[in-house]
Amino acid sequence: AMRYVGQVATPTLVLHGGNDTRVPVSQGWEMYNALKTMGVPTKMVVYPREPHGIGEYHHQRDLLERVLGWFDQYVKG
Template identity: 40%
Template sequence: LGVMGGSYGGYLTAWTIAHDHRFEAAIVERGYLDPPSFVGSSDIGWFFSEAYTGTDPARVEAQNPFAKIGQVRTPAFVIHSEEDLRCPIEQAQRYYTALKKQGVETEMLVFPGETHELSRSGSPWHRRQRFDHILRWWARYLPTNANPPAMAVR
């Protein structure tokens, strides 16, 4: 069983793998990973964090993936775009580094010249690379002997 999410889904993935250890692997893509630092560094940080995590420090801490990063055991693949202003890359870099330091199996892939919209409107080459790396990660942690069915040509 694997778990993957991008943007707010990246946040949910990071939070989930700190609290639930049933997953073989995870992919955290362009995640909202540290609500307190998001306020001053994201293009939507001035309103987004308060709307989603509130202003009460205890409530924010309880919802912050970084606050529980020491509990992560699930191998995690961190994917981010260099020019992401929505979810700043420094959050992904800090997340990846913290996982590495505590011995969690992790990799990081950064796409130069891409923004938060890589998966939808990034360059075709980078979108292809992204898919290839995602499939490689899942094949490593979620191996299967089944061959995928052939695609019909129309």
């Protein structure tokens, strides 16, 4: 993904598990920082204790609320 990050203009919400062993959280931060530097609207949320899939109920709820809010802001207008 970092290879093409220079072509990204779409507002991006990065949601990441803090204990993700499949995609290290450092890669999420790398994407976030690159997009921020380019002026792309972006937000990074890290869920502590979570692996690649978000499993804790309160984290799932938070994730869904953030996604809906993001869609309201950037898709619905």
